[in-house]
Amino acid sequence: MPDDLAPRIPLDRLGALLGPRGLLTDPGDIAPYLSDWRALYTGASPAVARPASTDELAALVRLCAETRTPVVPMGGNTSMVGGATPDESGRQVIVSLARMNRLRDLDPLDMTMTCEAGVVVKAAQEAAAEAGCLFPLSFGGEGTATIGGVLSTNAGGNTTVRYGNARELMLGLEVVLPDGQVWHGLRRLRKDNTGYALRHLFVGAEGTLGFITAAVLRLFARARETEVALCAVADEEAALAVFRRFRDRDETAVRAFEYMSGTGVALYAKCIENGVVPIPGHAHYVLVDLASSRPDAGLRGLLEAVLEEAMEAGEVLDAALGESDAQRAALWRIREEHPEAQKREGASVKNDVSVPVSKTPELIRRASAACARLIPGVRPVPFGHMGDGNIHMNLQQPEGMEGAAFLARSHDIMETVNEVVRELGGSFSAEHGIGRLKTDMMESWRGGAELDVMQRIKAALDPQGLMNPGKVLP
């Protein structure tokens, strides 16, 4: 750390502002905040600020702007791309919004709720459920991730095919800007055409343009009927054909449509306790989740009719239908435990990519083949959200290969997958964002006019470059 920079960090003034509960400076207290949960990065920081209110945060940000102190916003610290981890300089102050976790409002008539940034996603789901409504955002990290974090990342998850990403679930925001101004934009309106849509700029900006401190979120009707089926399908094209059959029959019924490879399903059976697969031994699977707010939707009849057609067409080879909540949860577990099963099996390289929905079969086949050419014996474990085009194109180390040797090829693997993604008109980051992990890809993928505009916006809103430096933009 250069000596001329160190004194700038105003720990005494931060402490006076935030009080004893609001500032951690003991290295033991700070340590858990310094690395991301994937253990990709470990940074350094002199302090973790924990403001208790928007006003406190605004005062903190003004102080940091005055003293040129860079800040790293943090929610549940579940970023998949190091989005909330400070760099190694020791100059960046971590700002955790965990204490700002009030549910400010829930209105079942408007079907909206207003949450502070630190509300955990699962708590938001539960609050909605208690009011007889549904907050549909759902993904693996929901027990830890916070509303501020999922909005800053524009999280997706399993239900995007029906409800959209975090962005589509948001109507209004409260934001502390880089100069410490507070934008009070917590509007509960479905229509509001009054100038630039600033709320969409802060969603997905990963804290590089300001702090999202609260949000108005949309609620939906709870499901009164649900059906879940695990289907063995003939190949990747058949998987997509089955999706089309359901979508064509009732486009509003499909709540999730997940692809899994036979390799991934077998890893689940091998590595997870009580990992039972009712229809084992196939090369390709899909998990179909149907839901309706109608009590008389007749989803079971719809499910059986579509599966019968798909079996006659040779697309579906076998199917297991959940007959109870417990069975439906057990089928979902096969999909949800994929990351854990991969971890227990050894080293793996993750690729969070998307393509147009129609290209998902080609993505899976071509990327798997290209990686097999790159590293003979590599085990492709593609899985994920076929219904919205987002496949987690993961690769498991070859049996017998050293994990470290395999991980040393991570960059080559990502490049190989991304080459296919690019040819198919896809994206190198579907739902995890850029963070620190993918900033060096921005120039090649978004360079030219697009990156130019992003950088102009960054400079216009955060001219000192103090908001989450080193993230998103190269």
Next chain:
Amino acid sequence: MPDDLAPRIPLDRLGALLGPRGLLTDPGDIAPYLSDWRALYTGASPAVARPASTDELAALVRLCAETRTPVVPMGGNTSMVGGATPDESGRQVIVSLARMNRLRDLDPLDMTMTCEAGVVVKAAQEAAAEAGCLFPLSFGGEGTATIGGVLSTNAGGNTTVRYGNARELMLGLEVVLPDGQVWHGLRRLRKDNTGYALRHLFVGAEGTLGFITAAVLRLFARARETEVALCAVADEEAALAVFRRFRDRDETAVRAFEYMSGTGVALYAKCIENGVVPIPGHAHYVLVDLASSRPDAGLRGLLEAVLEEAMEAGEVLDAALGESDAQRAALWRIREEHPEAQKREGASVKNDVSVPVSKTPELIRRASAACARLIPGVRPVPFGHMGDGNIHMNLQQPEGMEGAAFLARSHDIMETVNEVVRELGGSFSAEHGIGRLKTDMMESWRGGAELDVMQRIKAALDPQGLMNPGKVLP
């Protein structure tokens, strides 16, 4: 026009660039482009440029940037707020995108279509229908308005309650930036978290940040069942209660839910040829439109069950159900001809406002009462999209009052309505945008941090202020 500014407009170079079909300079040819269709404004312009391609437009914009020539983007010229009308200086060149009207792509597997900016909305609807799909954006001006215009305005319309605004129907954009760079962002992805969501910045910017030249739009399944009912309801609260009943029963079935006052319905019967109202003489009406892609959705049963409950609860007093496509269209006509009926009856003041859905009854009652206090005898004609909180809170001149005298009070009326809207947490422009009409309200409604950020973004992207000057920002 100051003499030192006049020579800057490079008509000869524009002509060389665009060819004879691409540049109109004859005053007779230009005249139709100089006023908005509501006849609120008439501006002046030396030329109408009509580029035939994105490259031509980019070259045009570079030339205008070089010569500091302000430009006014125009689509179908159906703005309700003078958003596409030049000012009186004679310096602003109108740029019509009408010739850029190709459907570049339609993919029923991805459920997307790629339209150039000049494609008329109705043509987009028809292209989707031919492919067995639905492009759901629907509103009065759809036969003239263009895709570029509805995206630049973030148009709403009747189906927002089910499908969202124009913004929610858009996945990717192609944009010519103020410096003439082209951003090729026509991505067909449901998930793409790679930096700031620029597409959302251009949607609703009304051409002040660049030209939208093409867009990837989402398609949906066509309806296989539809039901339409006109219901007389007890009061404003009963109207909302009926909406809740439908939404709670099946949140995906409600395609539109429109409120109409007895005054407006009576004006329709009086002023429109063959304007038949099957259940006349009531003070409040709602039009319910249900649709499903399921052929066995059972919407008639749902409709009758909900209406029966609502009648027992005293909310619905009478109802007329459409028994055929012709009857359903006739019921819709009552709602769609409201603007024309108002026009034929004399002078009226339009207010395109929104509030949280739960506040729509209060908005209608309080704004009507406040306007009656302001102008005794005034006839409130509130109607519109109760299901998304957007009420067209229109006021008809008192019988016997001079139209001009009434219109002289327009500003007072708008202020009176807006005062109620503000108290209810609403917006002074729901779906029509700001244009030229409402720029002077921006400071009072969006001033402070929000307007500050908007102005910084404008300065960052359009430092010379050449893109649609005088619109949106004060």
